[in-house]
Amino acid sequence: MPSPQGVVLDRDYDVLVIGSGAAGLSAAISAADSGATVLICESEQVVGGSSRLSGGHFYAAGTSVQEKVGTYDDTPDDMYEHYMTLNQWMVDPRVVRKYCDLSGPTFEWLMNLGVEFLPEGVYPSGVSSIPRGHQPTGGGQEVINILEGHRSHKGIDIVLDARVTELIVDSENRIQGVSIGKDKAFCGAVVIATGGFGANEKLLQSHYPKSQVVGDWSWYIGAKGARGDGLLLGEAVGGSIDGRDRGLLLVTPGFSQDLEVLFPSWLILVNKEGRRFASESSPYTVLGGLIESQGGSAYAIFDETARINAKPNSSSQAYWVSDVLEKKAEEGFIKRANNIETLAKDIGLEPKALRGTIENYNKDADLGRDSHFFKEGALTKITTPPFYGVEVKPAIICWTGAGLRIDEKANVIDKAEKPIPGLFAAGETVGNLHGDRYVGGGGSFGPAIVFGKIAGEQAASFATSRND
Ligand SMILES: Cc1cc2nc3c(=O)[nH]c(=O)nc-3n(C[C@H](O)[C@H](O)[C@H](O)COP(=O)(O)OP(=O)(O)OC[C@H]3O[C@@H](n4cnc5c(N)ncnc54)[C@H](O)[C@@H]3O)c2cc1C
Incomplete structure (x- = not known):
């Protein structure tokens, strides 16, 4: 079969993997290690998908790196309990359990492949107090480079610019291969590892309508191959x-289309009633949800002293800086007023409420502690005119949750609760692992690799047993 690149695929494969992100490359490598012949089809001209753009953080329990930083006692059981509780048990326990059990061993597998995770990159990600987030040296880009190197070294074939358009099944719905436009490739098993659907507006409307409530504010930060x-x-x-x-x-306040994760500590967030509703230092994993529950938007309030002193203290705050804030205020994007009451009226808040909120906050700032919401970081008093207010909304789509249901062996489950023979899935295309609250940094990349590896092993076993 001539591939879209002109490469002639003159043979069938045991396992065909659709997509070359973290999940797809892990699946391909583990399938090849299990003795299968493997082909990867990648729709874009580069490997890596959103995984390449990501931080590559891996959420795992019981790792050797945790041990090095003194977290000797973290276990898959603790991770499972935290994960389930955070999501009020509204996730698929068998799939979550498998992720928690294999997060540590799969993390070690990735390290053995050459990915470096240093002790200083271990941190309590998301809402957890236990350091389970693991940041790799070189981010997602480096993880992909290393996996891609193993792919090439193991002689696993790949075709780029090859968008799979259909799964070919026999009369009993057993997987036989795939179509890539007019071309076909045949195989014993398929692993779907196509990532999320943040780049597909139609699917966002139907499968993630919450992300579309903000209208034009919404934008997707991941790779364009994430079409669902x-x-x-x-x-x-x-x-x-x-x-x-x-x-x-x-x-985001929508200043620009760049990644923003954290708010600077010198502002406060108020809801449409003009009162604070959460700590401004709440983890990014929950802040979007907190604002959703306040009607979908909030206002960041600060004063002239804060604006003048605003400097980026991490790359994700690069736009909360003095000159950008001045420019945005001149453009009218940020409202500016000489007193709090006028600012409140200009942005549609109750003046008395905003004044009371700021007075209480200033008292806490004098005492050096946030007695109401326990915000972390320095509290900066809001006293110097002019005062500023800008609307912020949960609008940057980082990751999508809806997708295929799998079981703990990464089999895709049909509507009759049975595995579709020969069809496996892993990564962001899976829909029954994540709940309403993202567990924390590494909570998507980690399971992409865990289930990628499982899917590769299972697909290899399924396909090679068909050859017997
Ligand atoms: C900026 C950013 C930072 C992030 N940081 C983190 C982080 O630090 N930790 C974390 O846990 N998560 C993070 N995430 C989320 C995480 O990176 C992704 O959820 C995860 O990497 C998805 O991996 P994947 O292999 O499932 O999909 P992808 O990496 O997106 O790979 C899917 C691949 O399939 C290809 N494809 C799609 N359709 C087809 C088709 N029909 N035929 C052939 N190929 C196809 C795509 O082109 C793509 O290359 C981040 C996301 C972004 C955007």
Whole structure:
């Protein structure tokens, strides 16, 4: 079969992996290590998908790096309990359990492949107090480079610019291969690892409507190959879908289309009634949800002293800086007024409420502690005119949650609760692992690799047993 690149695929494969992100490359490597012949089809001209753009953080329990930093006692059981509680048990326990159990061993597998995780990169990600976030040296880009190096070294074939458009099944719905436009490739098993659907507006409307409430504010930060193809390919052969309206939205004033994760500590956030409703230092994993529950938007309030002194203290705050704030105020994007009451009226808040909120906050700032919301970091008094207010919304789509239902062996489950023979899925295309609250940094990349590896092993075993 001539590939879209002109490469002639003159043979069948045991396992065909759709997508070359963290999940797809892990699946391909583990399938090859299990003795299967493997082909990866990648729709874009570069490997790596959103995984390459990501921080590559890996959320795991019981790792050797945790041990080095003194977290000797973290276990998969503790991780499971935290994960389930955070999501009020509204996730699929068998899939979560498998992720928690294999997060440590799979993390070690990745390190053995050459990915470096230093002790200083271990941190309590998300809402957890236990350091389970692991930051790799070189981020997602380096993880992909290393996995891609193993792919090449192991002689695993890949075709780029090869968008899979259909799964081929026999009369008993057993997987036989895939179509890439007019071309076909045959195989014993398929792993769908096509990532999320943040780049597909239609699917966002139908499967993540919450992300579209903010209208034009919404934008997707991931790779353009994230069109939800896996979800549609799986659904077309009877796969069932879970995780509707789940995902991760980061909060932004919309200054620019750049990643913003944290708010500077010198501002306060108030709701439409003019009162604070959360700590401004709340983890990014929950802040979007907190603002959603306040009607979908909030206002960041600060004063002239804060504006003048505003400097970026991390790359994710690069736009909360003095000259940008001045420019945005001149443009009218940020409202500016000489007293709090006028500012409140200009942005549609109750003046007395905003004044009372600021007075209480200033008293706490004098005492050096946030007695109401326990905000971390320095509290900066809001006293010097002019005063500023700007609307912020959970609008940056970082990751999408709806997708194919799998079991603990990464089999895609059909609507009759049975595995579709020969069809496996891993990564962001899976819909029954994540709940309403993103667990924390590494909570998507980690399971992409865990289930990628499982899917590769299972697909290899399924396909090679068909050859017997
Ligand atoms: C900026 C950013 C930072 C992030 N940081 C983190 C982090 O630090 N930790 C964390 O846990 N999560 C993070 N995430 C989320 C995480 O990176 C992703 O959820 C995860 O990497 C997805 O991996 P994947 O292999 O499932 O998909 P991807 O990496 O997106 O790979 C899917 C691949 O499939 C290809 N494809 C799609 N359709 C087809 C088709 N029909 N045929 C062939 N190929 C196809 C795509 O082109 C793509 O290359 C971040 C996301 C972004 C955008």
